[in-house]
Amino acid sequence: MTARPSYDKLIFELSSPGRFAYSLPASDVPVSDVATLLPAEFVRPEAPELPEVSEVDVVRHYSRLSQLNYGVDTHFYPLGSCTMKYNPKVNEDMARLPGFARLHPLTSEAGSQGALALMHELARDLGEIAGMDHVSLQPAAGAQGELAGVLMIRAYHLSRGERRHTVLIPDSAHGTNPASVALAGFSVVQLRSDDSGEVDLADLDRHLDEDVAAFMITQPNTLGLFESKIHQITETCHARGVQVYMDGANFNAILGLTRPGDLGFDVCHFNLHKTFSTPHGGGGPGSGPVGVKAHLAPFLPVPVVVQDEDGGFALDWNRPQSIGKLQAFWGNFGMLVRAYTYIRTMGPDGLRAVAENAVLNANYVLKRLEGDYDRSAPGPCMHECVLSARRQKRLGVTAMDIAKRLLDLGFYAPTTYFPLIIEEALMIEPTETESKETLDAFCDAMIQIAREAETNPALAQEAPVTTPVRRLDQTLAARQPVLRWTPQVK
Numbered sequence: 001m002t003a004r005p006s007y008d009k010l011i012f013e014l015s016s017p018g019r020f021a022y023s024l025p026a027s028d029v030p031v032s033d034v035a036t037l038l039p040a041e042f043v044r045p046e047a048p049e050l051p052e053v054s055e056v057d058v059v060r061h062y063s064r065l066s067q068l069n070y071g072v073d074t075h076f077y078p079l080g081s082c083t084m085k086y087n088p089k090v091n092e093d094m095a096r097l098p099g100f101a102r103l104h105p106l107t108s109e110a111g112s113q114g115a116l117a118l119m120h121e122l123a124r125d126l127g128e129i130a131g132m133d134h135v136s137l138q139p140a141a142g143a144q145g146e147l148a149g150v151l152m153i154r155a156y157h158l159s160r161g162e163r164r165h166t167v168l169i170p171d172s173a174h175g176t177n178p179a180s181v182a183l184a185g186f187s188v189v190q191l192r193s194d195d196s197g198e199v200d201l202a203d204l205d206r207h208l209d210e211d212v213a214a215f216m217i218t219q220p221n222t223l224g225l226f227e228s229k230i231h232q233i234t235e236t237c238h239a240r241g242v243q244v245y246m247d248g249a250n251f252n253a254i255l256g257l258t259r260p261g262d263l264g265f266d267v268c269h270f271n272l273h274k275t276f277s278t279p280h281g282g283g284g285p286g287s288g289p290v291g292v293k294a295h296l297a298p299f300l301p302v303p304v305v306v307q308d309e310d311g312g313f314a315l316d317w318n319r320p321q322s323i324g325k326l327q328a329f330w331g332n333f334g335m336l337v338r339a340y341t342y343i344r345t346m347g348p349d350g351l352r353a354v355a356e357n358a359v360l361n362a363n364y365v366l367k368r369l370e371g372d373y374d375r376s377a378p379g380p381c382m383h384e385c386v387l388s389a390r391r392q393k394r395l396g397v398t399a400m401d402i403a404k405r406l407l408d409l410g411f412y413a414p415t416t417y418f419p420l421i422i423e424e425a426l427m428i429e430p431t432e433t434e435s436k437e438t439l440d441a442f443c444d445a446m447i448q449i450a451r452e453a454e455t456n457p458a459l460a461q462e463a464p465v466t467t468p469v470r471r472l473d474q475t476l477a478a479r480q481p482v483l484r485w486t487p488q489v490k
Helices: 055-067 089-095 110-130 142-159 177-183 201-207 230-239 248-253 294-299 333-369 399-408 436-455 474-479
Strands: 134-136 166-170 187-191 212-218 243-247 267-269 290-292 304-307 313-316 385-388 425-428
Touching (some): 110 134, 110 290, 134 294, 142 212, 177 212, 201 230, 230 243, 243 248, 290 294, 333 436
Parallel strands (some): 166 187, 166 212, 212 243
Antiparallel strands (some): 304 313
C-alpha cells in the first residue's frame, strides 16, 4: 500500500487520542448538570468524536487547504454575468477601520453618526449613478433586492386600487427573476427573444394588458446584448400602466455610460459584489440595494437613512406605506463600506472606464473565439459574450467537458448551460481588470480545447486530471450524497 501524505487526509484522519491544539485557563464558570439545562432528547449520551490533533497539524492542514482555493486574487475567473473582478485592497482597509469593523448593530443613532453618514452618501451616489430618485440599502443580496423591487411595485398598484397578477419576463432574463416574482405572489409569463437576441416587441405587445403589473428585464441581457429598443419598451409599458424593472446583474457594462432611470426604468437593483467590487457574499450577507423613481419612494423598506435639519443622520421607521423590514440587522455594513470606497476612489471618469474596458475585453474574447465556437447572436456584445459548444458536442465534447478541461489548463470555467435559450452555452465575462496577456492565455486554452475535440476528445471527456479532486460522478453525487464523514471499521 502506498502511504498517503498527511496533507491529503481529512482532519479526522489525522486525529490521534490525547493530542490537542489549545491551551485554555481554568474555567471560572460554575459547573452545572446539563440534564438540568436541556431536555433529555437534546443531551448526547456520549461526547462528540471531534478530531484530536496538535497545533502544528491544524496549521499545516488548513494552510494546505487554503492554497487549493481558487479565486480572483490567484486566478482568472471568467464567470459570465457574475462579474468576478479584482477587489481593490484599499476597500478592505477601509472596512477594517475600528470605527466601522467594531460597530455593533444595536449602537444608538447618536453613536453611529459616521456609519449613517456613509450609508446616506452611498445611497445618494448610487441614485446618481443609476438615475434613480431614492435608494434603499436594506436588501442583503441581489435576489432580495429583486424581491424588494417587485414588492414595491405590488404595493404601488394596490395603493391605486389595482390588483394586477402578472409579471412579464424575457427568456433572456437573469435566472433569479422568475423566483423573485413568484415569491412576491405574481404569476410569471415568459416572452420570446427575436433573432437578434433582444426582446420580441410583437410578443411583448401581445401580452400587455390590464393584468400585467410589471415588465422585468436584464439590461444588458444575459446574451451580453444591450436591448437597443429599450426606450420603446418602457414607453409602451408605461402607456399600459405597467412598471418596468431592471435587473442590475449586468450593470458593470453600462456604468457611467447610461443610467437606468434615463432609459425609463422605474426600479432597479444593484449587485455591489458584481459592479462595485465587494466580495461575493462577503463571508456572510451580501448587499443588493434597490433604487426607485419618486412615485415608488413611499413603499421603500424600513428603515430609511435620512438627514435631519441639523445635519445629523437618523433611521426613519415612520413610513406607513412601506413594504416593511427585510432584515433584522445591518450585518452587511462592511459591504457598504467597500462599495462606498470603490465609488470614491474611482470617481466618475474611473467608473466609466470600468464599463468601457469591460466591454472592450469581452469583444476581444468574442473576436478571438468566434472562429472555433458558435456565436449566440450577431454583432458586438457588451461586458460578456455567449458562445455555443454545439459543434464540439457533435464531436462528443460538451460544454461541461470544456469547463472541466479548462481546470487542467489553469483557468476557471465560464458559466455553462446558461442562458437556457442557447444550446451548450458558454457565458464568458473577462471584466475590466484583466490584461491582454491574461485574455490571450485564456483564449489560447479555449482554442486548444476546440482542437482537442477534433483530434482527441478523450482529453476533455476525462478532465480534470491535474486537480486535487478528479471528475466526480455528478448524477451519483446528486442522488446519493455523502454529507458526513464516518470512520472506517478496522
